[in-house]
Amino acid sequence: MTAREDILARIRTALQDSPEAPQIPREYRSESGMETEELIELLVDRLVDYKAQVAVVAEAEVPATIASLLEGARSYVVPEGLDGGWLEGMDDARSRRRVDSAGEPLSVTDLDGTDAVVTGSAVAVAETGTIILDGSANQGRRAISLVPDHHICVVKAADIAGILPEALRRIDGTRPITMISGPSATSDIELERVEGVHGPRRLDVIIAR
């Protein structure tokens, strides 16, 4: 017998009392009913609590905000499909820019030598301060938002969900997904929270309305 057959047979034997699979009670909240302004306010509150920096700006101000956040960066990476206008007016910075794509991925060493990364996002959860990336064109490969030490992430107001069930309904589970709630952190030494261990130590979120 293969291990697979053996284990499945053991489980079937263990379940000889044929327990019934219960109905799942789903009385928990599945909608928050929050309006856009409320959503933005709550998301900002949660992100600040995680020690992320947040800017709420009009869509047209996104490029200028990104540019100012990138001021100190010697180099930055963007996914090939980053939303068109977001890097507008940053021609002066072109020499600093590295474009990453699945077809032409930057090496890990290149990424390690890059100061910052700019990505979009798929959906955010206001109640938990969570930003979800799903590897779409404006977010790119998982590695680019991981290795550089500074992550600048743009969240569109329309992509903010109130609570987790609303957010997960908007996502295809089979994509490579990263949920981010604040910068990397540890509490392993005497429970004292230290921001930034292996992931980006600085997380800037730009909420665009």
Next chain:
Amino acid sequence: MTTFLGMPALPAFGSGNLFAGESFPKAAHRELGNAQLRANLGHATHTIRDKRQAVVSELPDWEQLRDAGSAIKESVMARLPELLEEFEKNFTARGGVIHWARDAREANEIVAGLVRETGETEVVKVKSMATQEIGLNEYLEEQGIEAFETDLAELIVQLDRDKPSHILVPAIHKNRTEIRDIFLREMPGADQALTNDPPVLAMAAREHLRRKFLTAKVAVSGANFAIADSGTLAVVESEGNGRMCLTLPETLITVMGIEKLLPTWQDLEVFMQLLPRSSTGERMNPYTSLWTGVMEGDGPQNVHLVLLDNGRSAALADEMGRSALHCIRCSACMNVCPVYERTGGHAYGSTYPGPIGAILSPLLTGIEAEENNSLPYASSLCGACYDACPVKINIPDILVHLRSVDVDSKRGARKVPSQMDVGMKAASWALSSGKHLGLVEKGLPLGRLAAGRDKKIKKLPGIAGGWTQSRDIPAPPAQSFRDWWAKEHKSAAPSQAAPSRDDKEIQQ
């Protein structure tokens, strides 16, 4: 216990780091002497507990989420074979490879074989209870493969050749100065001026592991959830070491217990609300990674999953105990447990400490396993663990159930009668008539002699010795209630008992 109708199949118990090296009372007695450990633990459990309470009270539907979580897990157990097959089909369809392991040895061999195929001799690891359970690191070392733990706490424990003492914060028994000393001693090239400031220590760990992450070709992980209808695996973490391991190497090998399934993508919404809040007391943990087989151009292209039984099917066969498999390893039960708070994780011996360990370990190994049969007694049955558990595992009930299984198994094995048997027999004789009881009570002053001046009995001889190994017994009173009554009511009921020797004591 379950009766197997017509099928003589014996439950197949687990192996590996599931056994206590010594009985709980013995280990607990030693650990109780460690004041540093108790101070660290007291601080840690109370801090996490308060944080947890705060974020849990924020949710108006916490109890509804628990109800859903509990029902989902119950349904997973009822439908385990079909869900495993469904998961396997979906994960495989997207390029993942599934392996099945009956026990620790088989799982270790599979992982070592997969690493060998890559030609590598080093792997990076993200914290995993399953690989801790099977003793993977030790096995790989024997095979000439070096495994680097990358979670900060696991790294501390590994560098010190110690064992984790808590599921969530495995190095909680060490303070910052001890950690600095370990780093100075064990990290090649550590800055000799290293201070014991936590941010400084965390940065030292970052430096130490950075090169490993950037060059590692093979990673080993556990998984928090596996979603059957999408074929997706999930890892929940904080530091980013998980993301590093799950996305940068070429080969990813995950080891996961067969009980970790969720039926549908929708069920994730329940567990991603229950887990972080119960565990670290956060609204959400900093990072969660999800992957479904292989994603072309993104992340490891050689993706494996080892599905581990190692006693889980045996636990499943116990109708009363099977809900222990609902556990999502949040550690909330240990943070509220008065016994864990004082003894710490090491006293439980196995990979799984605290209240859940006290039921899970004996269920996985069989209560007959000499090493684990004292674990179900490591509880005051106060019920705090049940209240805290996000999936509502009724730990106290299972503890009581396992105690009875333990007593039955000893009787069945015709061992020397247990303390309990002897005690109960004596008690039933003594209580069967007033005369018997009177005789027993005559022995009370003897107990006072055994107690000594501080009126505490520290060590009882023979079969009752187990009790006094970890507790003191107050000395019995100088006079029994019956004696006192007889004396006070001399005229009404002439005393049958011996006269009292010490009148003053009764008034206390």
